[in-house]
Amino acid sequence: MTDLFWPGDHRADDLMSDRAFLAAMVAVEQAWLAALVGAGIAPEEALADLAGYLADGDLEAIARGADADGNPVSGLVALLRIRTAQPTAQWLHRGLTSQDVVDTALMVCVRDAVDRLRKELAHQVRALSRLAETHSGTPMLARTLTQAALPSTVGVKVTRWLSAVLDAAEPLTELRVPVQAGGAAGTLAAAVELSGSVEGAISLSDSLAVALGLAPAPPWHTTRSAITRIGDALVSCCDAWGYIAADVATGSRPEIGEFAEAGGGSSSTMPHKSNPVRSVLLRRTAITAAPLAATLHTASAMSVDERSDGAWHAEWATLRTLARHTVVAAAHATELLAGLQIDVERARANLGAADRVLSEQKTMTDLTGHAASAEYLGAVEQLVDAALHRAGHYLKDAP
Template sequence: MSSIFEGFLSTSEIQEAFSERNFLDAMLRFEASLARAQARAGLIPEAAAQSIIGTCKVELFDVAKIVRESGRAGSVAIPLVKSLKETVGLFNKEAARFVHFGATSQDVIDTALVLVTRHALALIEADVRKALAALLVLAGRHAADPVLARTLMQPASVTSFGLKCAGWAAPLVRSLQRLRLSSANALSLQLGGAVGTLAEMKDRGPQVIALMAADLKLKAPLFCWHTQRDEWVALGCELGLLVGSLGKIARDISLMGQYEVGEVAEPSEAGRGGSTAMLHKRNPVACMVALAASVRAPQRVAALLAAMPQEHERALGNWQAELAEWPGLLTAAHGSARAMAHALPGLQVDTQRMRANLDAVRAALPPQAAEEWFSPALAQHAAGLARAQVQALTELHTSLTHKP
């Protein structure tokens, strides 16, 4: 799913997570789990289940051919299941009729997307935690270092750079909290629904759902969510908020890193942030990636919301539109998180330049205004707030780290 225009805005890990091969592998994991659960529930013969499970290996299939055929079929599940039945039949003709028994195309695709998304969320969380840990270190280290606060892009008063870093960290802690809750709700097995496929399993459908959910380590949903997309879209909204918070950090760092301001800079690294024409430039490429994500993610979230009014029990067009947007949202989120995880631990902070900028503004003001808005007491107050916020945020971050 990468392209020359967005590959550098993403990561190789997230691109691999949403590769065609990896997604078909997740679909085959669903089919293997389905057969395993149905055999345990006494719905299909154990020998048939073993034949299906043993054939659910992505290396046995022509991934490119299946993807090509999905366009004509209207779903990647249709050519995959057809190929799976044919391949199972080569080894056990009787077992072929039990492939995909009682399941729908949407069941296998939705569950595969959940499995791939779970991995993507782990990648995102790991990098958000790196960025957050770096911010807490910066906030503690620079709690007492005064810096110019700016409102409406103009000098306002004195604050603490540590307090500014704590302000960047707080939304990331909240995002981790909300993502954990949203993930617990959204990462659900999909199976059955009002189209009647569970009826094929008679009264053992709930048992199959419970067995598959345990096998795949997913939530066993109370209801089929073919067209009930609220928990799934809520997770997408949380990802959009995270990207926005990371973009806020990138915006501030890029502004503070302008040559005329010179208060911070991204880590210096050979071959990073250069220019084809002006060799003296050091472009803030990590900020660029995070800001690009903050422009692109809202459109993805809006598309998820727009796709929610789905027809009856299975959607025509809206579900397919939602599927197409989801990888792009997760790709933007991980690209942004990775960019900030790279930039923040080695962020170069010039406290002397911060003080010089403060002194320049203070010298240009009438004495009364300078005393009111740039007094040492204000800086000391900001330092105290920074230390208190660092302690509170560290405790929250630690609780999230140790909570299962």
């Protein structure tokens, strides 16, 4: 995919694209049909390679047809029933509803995006751990409210970045991406009728989940916390990267000069510039991610009846956009951290030039009568060590 309005969009490849969503919907129909056959409900002859019945041009036709029904499932099912023979056409989609297919296909697409994010986050934790360890004792000026504050180290700065990334990465590891197979009103009525029992209907749903690599779950229909949890997890990643990018962009200003991106971007008219493009694009994503998640929360709050009239529909493109932007930002963050350059001498010089950064120390020693420590660095070594220990624990199970 390409998107001139969102530089870097190609880094998300086909994730959450129209083509991926269509393939996921077909995969849902395929897995459900296989579950019906596996349970002895539909005959073995009903099994068919549904993806093989799609042709070039179907994507656009299904997308245009969705305007009539409000979702793309009706057109897809109608097309497949026309092209497949009996008994495939007869048993296709039986026991499902359009919401089952849309929601579960979205979860399949999210599953793939989350897998990519987990890999990127593991790269970032490794890169940050190396930086924190290398620069655990490198002197640096700490700043609060834009002003010189106290002596610190580069290791502590990087440790804060590492903690932010871990705060986002750890919940993502546990993120539950559930199946949806409740039938027309989320009661499993059709599946119970087909299978002959409640247990049989639940088994069909579980088989669908296993086949698609999703978490088994009872129908959630208009309880949309599954969607908002995913949105929140994505935004937490973007928040962490935005924080890092803000520090790097600020620290790369020539008057500070402590950080630099490897291979900074060029200017169209000013050849002397090396712009912190990765940081700029990460800040862009951080600024826009939270409002997208807010839309998901608004849609969840507006959920009504057993299928929402508009709130459900508002989720699809919103989640797609948020997920793709997050994957792009993940790639940018990994690239930024892998090539981040730290000017040790400049950091030391900025600290040395700062005025009265030990004034707090004097107040403390006057109060206690204790001798002043040589560097006034507090517990920086322990802070770095604690973050590195946490990172090591996370990486034991990371991809």
